[in-house]
Amino acid sequence: MKKIMVCCGSSMITSTMAINKLKQAMQDAGIGAKFIQCKFAEVQGKVKEERPDVIVPTGALKDTLTDDVPVVVGTCFVTGVGEKDTIEKIVEILKK
DSSP: OEEEEEEESSSSHHHHHHHHHHHHHHHHHTOOEEEEEEEGGGHHHHHHHHOOSEEEESSOOOGGGSTTOOBOOOTHHHHOSSHHHHHHHHHHHHTO
């Protein structure tokens, strides 16, 4: 089971949009995934606690918070532009 952390400013609207799209994409790719949803302010603590395989912020996230966990910016899940490429990057990371 892979862990995908999705974060945004308030841990509500944009991260929920991203998770809804990622759930279907992971199912289509045959990847079992657990989703962790949080605010940007909670990322550092959640990374230490959950040890996600990838972090998908829906906006800018400071590198110092991610503890070397791969980050794929998920702004496309809000804008609709570039979703396919972003999903491919996430799947590639999770299949390593």
